[in-house]
Amino acid sequence: MASDDDATTLVQLTLAEKASLCLGSDMWHTAAVERLGIPSIALSDGPHGLRRMPDGGDHVGLSGSLPATCFPTASALGSSWDTALAGRVGTALAAEARAQDVAVVLGPGINIKRSPLCGRNFEYLSEDPMLSGRLAAALIEGVQAGGVGTSLKHFAANNQETDRLRVSAEIDERTLREIYLTGFEIAVTTARPWTLMCAYNRINGTHASQHEWLLTSILRNEWGFDGLVMSDWGAVHDRVAALAAGLDLEMPPNLGVSDVAIIDAVRSGHLDEAVLDTAVRRVLQLVRRATGGSAGRDEFDVDAHHALARDVARDCAVLLKNESDSLPLQLSSGQTLAVIGEFARTPRFQGAGSSQVNPTRVDNPLDELRAAAPDGVDVAFAAGFTLNGNADNDATLAEEAIALAARADNVVVFCGLPGSDESEGYDRVHMRLPANQTTLLPRLAAANPQLVVVLANGSAVQVADWEPHVAAILETWLSGQAAGGATADLLFGLANPNGRLAETMPLRLEDNSSYLNFPGEDGHVRYGEGIFVGYRGYDACDQQVSYPFGHGLSYTTFDYSDLEVSVAEHAAVSVSCTVTNTGPRRGKEVVQLYVGDLITSVARPRRELKTFAKVDLEPGASEVVHFSLAARDFSFWSTRRRDWHLESGAFEIAVGASSRDLRLRMQIELESAQVPLPLDEMSTLDEWLADSDAAAALRKALDDGGVGESILENEEMKRLIGNFPISSLAAFPGHGLNHEVVRAVIDQRRALER
Numbered sequence: 131m132a133s134d135d136d137a138t139t140l141v142q143l144t145l146a147e148k149a150s151l152c153l154g155s156d157m158w159h160t161a162a163v164e165r166l167g168i169p170s171i172a173l174s175d176g177p178h179g180l181r182r183m184p185d186g187g188d189h190v191g192l193s194g195s196l197p198a199t200c201f202p203t204a205s206a207l208g209s210s211w212d213t214a215l216a217g218r219v220g221t222a223l224a225a226e227a228r229a230q231d232v233a234v235v236l237g238p239g240i241n242i243k244r245s246p247l248c249g250r251n252f253e254y255l256s257e258d259p260m261l262s263g264r265l266a267a268a269l270i271e272g273v274q275a276g277g278v279g280t281s282l283k284h285f286a287a288n289n290q291e292t293d294r295l296r297v298s299a300e301i302d303e304r305t306l307r308e309i310y311l312t313g314f315e316i317a318v319t320t321a322r323p324w325t326l327m328c329a330y331n332r333i334n335g336t337h338a339s340q341h342e343w344l345l346t347s348i349l350r351n352e353w354g355f356d357g358l359v360m361s362d363w364g365a366v367h368d369r370v371a372a373l374a375a376g377l378d379l380e381m382p383p384n385l386g387v388s389d390v391a392i393i394d395a396v397r398s399g400h401l402d403e404a405v406l407d408t409a410v411r412r413v414l415q416l417v418r419r420a421t422g423g424s425a426g427r428d429e430f431d432v433d434a435h436h437a438l439a440r441d442v443a444r445d446c447a448v449l450l451k452n453e454s455d456s457l458p459l460q461l462s463s464g465q466t467l468a469v470i471g472e473f474a475r476t477p478r479f480q481g482a483g484s485s486q487v488n489p490t491r492v493d494n495p496l497d498e499l500r501a502a503a504p505d506g507v508d509v510a511f512a513a514g515f516t517l518n519g520n521a522d523n524d525a526t527l528a529e530e531a532i533a534l535a536a537r538a539d540n541v542v543v544f545c546g547l548p549g550s551d552e553s554e555g556y557d558r559v560h561m562r563l564p565a566n567q568t569t570l571l572p573r574l575a576a577a578n579p580q581l582v583v584v585l586a587n588g589s590a591v592q593v594a595d596w597e598p599h600v601a602a603i604l605e606t607w608l609s610g611q612a613a614g615g616a617t618a619d620l621l622f623g624l625a626n627p628n629g630r631l632a633e634t635m636p637l638r639l640e641d642n643s644s645y646l647n648f649p650g651e652d653g654h655v656r657y658g659e660g661i662f663v664g665y666r667g668y669d670a671c672d673q674q675v676s677y678p679f680g681h682g683l684s685y686t687t688f689d690y691s692d693l694e695v696s697v698a699e700h701a702a703v704s705v706s707c708t709v710t711n712t713g714p715r716r717g718k719e720v721v722q723l724y725v726g727d728l729i730t731s732v733a734r735p736r737r738e739l740k741t742f743a744k745v746d747l748e749p750g751a752s753e754v755v756h757f758s759l760a761a762r763d764f765s766f767w768s769t770r771r772r773d774w775h776l777e778s779g780a781f782e783i784a785v786g787a788s789s790r791d792l793r794l795r796m797q798i799e800l801e802s803a804q805v806p807l808p809l810d811e812m813s814t815l816d817e818w819l820a821d822s823d824a825a826a827a828l829r830k831a832l833d834d835g836g837v838g839e840s841i842l843e844n845e846e847m848k849r850l851i852g853n854f855p856i857s858s859l860a861a862f863p864g865h866g867l868n869h870e871v872v873r874a875v876i877d878q879r880r881a882l883e884r
């Protein structure tokens with residue numbers, strides 16, 4: 131999106147001014163060039179609410195940011211599986227950004243939840259790239275429609291906090307493409323974010339900030355990204371190398387170092403000034419986008435945004451378990467509800483670090499429960515445990531809580547991870563709740579079997595050790611400043627839970643496929659599990675899990691019927707099914723479509739989420755849900771072809787309520803054009819024979835060489851030597867495949883590939 135104005139401005143800029151534009155002016159602003167009327171624009175975290183630092187504010191926000199609405203964090207929003215909802219959050223973020231004169235919101239973050247331990251999982255959407263990409267795209271569209279930019283982050287493979295500024299994520303290209311880049315690709319190609327933020331870490335040895343293959347070949351050349359790439363805060367190590375790789379803006383500015391390095395590199399001829407000009411053009415374009423609208427400053431409606439945060443939080447919570455319809459609570463006048471757990475009066479609703487919002491207000495769950503309870507219901511409270519695990523206090527608090535539970539009609543226990551467990555900057559080391567909570571639960575259950583647990587945590591926790599004792603579990607994640615009100619609505623049935631897990635709840639940490647490799651050592655982390663991340667890994671190993679990806683209950687029930695699938699040319703597949711609300715209440719269902727490749731030449735996940743839809747149905751109502759799939763949805767990244775590859779054969783389309791609750795299935799056959807594999811003298815005999823043209827060429831070369839096809843006729847021999855490269859076979863005498871034949875066949879192959 132080049133503009134004539136930008137071109138005119140560019141020629142008027144001095145070398146020093148150009149260099150200055152490729153660095154911020156301070157922690158949160160781009161540089162201005164007053165002489166030419168180029169203003170500075172403000173950047174601000176973050177993904178689920180603004181963290182606009184007052185001018186002169188510090189980096190980590192110790193001095194406090196301007197009050198803003200704290201919406202549910204990404205792990206909660208991810209569980210909504212609701213693109214329209216993500217769009218509404220985006221619209222509200224834009225309004226707050228305009229009110230606070232923020233040009234670019236630094237989010238969303240869509241790094242894949244490779245391990246439940248990543249300290250920033252609460253800032254990320256899912257373990258699945260398609261779900262992450264679709265939700266991120268909707269949020270970006272919402273923000274940018276309001277005249278404010280976004281910064282999709284952190285590009286790429288920033289999946290842990292341990293050693294995050296140096297660690298090299300060692301990943302093969304197929305894994306990178308299928309798991310760690312796909313979400314970015316979806317968001318970039320559908321929502322066109324104004325900016326993208328590179329990651330801190332290295333990828334296969336190269337800093338993300340200097341990774342030309344990522345920042346230019348893939349991002350711009352393949353995906354057509356036309357925005358600006360900025361660094362994560364402090365991610366630049368060699369400003370000139372980063373510029374050459376495609377990193378336009380360094381944040382915060384390494385003033386007196388990076389600008390000088392750019393100027394010197396241009397003067398000495400080490401950096402082509404055209405490269406600098408390209409980056410400057412992108413900065414000018416960003417400034418123009420940010421200042422071009424009519425937006426201007428306006429106020430945002432604090433109450434309306436708080437109400438929106440409550441609506442959103444309601445649609446993010448996941449009802450994991452609900453034995454004997456324990457929820458919604460059915461209490462009447464004269465009865466007692468025991469509310470137990472320090473989190474009920476000291477709520478945990480966001481994580482720590484750069485995304486930490488200074489909320490405009492915070493709902494207190496206990497107060498909200500009291501307000502929502504039917505008249506005459508006594509809502510009594512006991513803390514039950516301390517947040518910092520003080521053994522003496524915990525013993526007394528537990529006794530008080532047990533006594534309260536024993537006399538109550540229903541018990542709701544607010545459990546979760548202490549704030550110090552989840553933060554930017556470090557990872558967790560286990561996924562258990564604190565012992566003062568897990569030991570209390572069975573004791574409470576012995577006093578009162580009607581135990582409901584409300585969870586507040588930003589990433590998957592182990593539930594297997596305590597969940598047999600409880601009747602119901604409502605996972606609320608870190609659901610923002612209105613989480614308390616939303617929880618009260620859900621517990622009393624004023625709202626019907628409709629979130630679905632965007633990350634698996636494994637039985638044990640050890641079952642997670644990254645377990646042996648996370649978080650690596652000596653500056654390296656091997657992504658040894660490859661594409662088998664999250665449910666792809668649990669499914670491949672037939673592992674039982676506590677709650678599978680996509681799971682979530684409702685106060686109503688849904689029936690699936692009438693699956694129809696039609697296949698058109700180029701693997702364009704249309705799918706439809708009918709979903710009916712068969713229960714007593716209005717409710718929302720997330721209809722999930724998974725694809726599995728039934729016969730495949732490479733290792734593939736048993737099934738992968740390819741699309742989904744959320745439907746809102748009155749009792750008895752039905753809706754026909756339509757989906758479209760394309761060739762890419764059936765393809766894998768072929769390392770040998772260096773391209774997406776659709777393999778002909780049978781695929782399963784499965785539609786259902788979770789990755790392990792598939793209600794409708796159908797098998798289809800897809801035909802794809804055979805793309806010739808690159809073959810050379812190091813390709814094995816089997817590889818040559820697997821390709822019909824190559825096999826024919828090999829037979830012809832043997833015939834032409836007058837040596838016959840003896841080697842190809844002996845099946846037993848072929849099994850034995852099938853994995854020999856043909857050049858190695860040529861060194862063995864007596865079977866006819868000699869060096870002349872190899873040369874001839876390679877020549878024929880080259881001719882075919884041209």
Ligand code: BGC
Nearest residue numbers: 175189236283284362363484
């Ligand atoms: C974080 C980014 C954040 C930036 C600015 C970095 O430490 O990784 O996500 O946007 O700081 O606060």
